Amino acid sequence: xxxxxxxxxxxxxxxxxxxxxxxxxxxxxxxxxxxxxxxxxxxxxxxxxxxxxxxxxxxxxxxxxxxxxxxxxxxxxxxxxxxxxxxxxxxxxxxxxxxxxxxxxxxxxxxxxxxxxxxxxxxxxxxxxxx
Numbered sequence: 125x126x127x128x129x130x131x132x133x134x135x136x137x138x139x140x141x142x143x144x145x146x147x148x149x150x151x152x153x154x155x156x157x158x159x160x161x162x163x164x165x166x167x168x169x170x171x172x173x174x175x176x177x178x179x180x181x182x183x184x185x186x187x188x189x190x191x192x193x194x195x196x197x198x199x200x201x202x203x204x205x206x207x208x209x210x211x212x213x214x215x216x217x218x219x220x221x222x223x224x225x226x227x228x229x230x231x232x233x234x235x236x237x238x239x240x241x242x243x244x245x246x247x248x249x250x251x252x253x254x255x
Contacts, residue, residue, distance in 0.1 A: 187212035193226035
């Protein structure tokens, strides 16, 4: 395999697309992979910092990722950040199905999600009032 140049890497079209059947919504949702910058932003949105304390913020985590991945037939985003709450209020079963597909196309594995939360388990346990 050839050694890639800077220009070859930066000009490569590496976004991928997929489709998720969602009969509950009456059709198919088209999704695409996210950029490294989008993934970093998504992961950061799951962490709430207050002074020296960090906590996981899983509120609408599924909807946030769907907003990043769901696109129309032209590849334009279907949703904006303003749609997160409304999307999060939809039936959990189809939301979970679309989220799972988004997680896979974004390269977010179960291990990645575990790594995001592992530090918080220890921190939360340290503050336990039941020791």
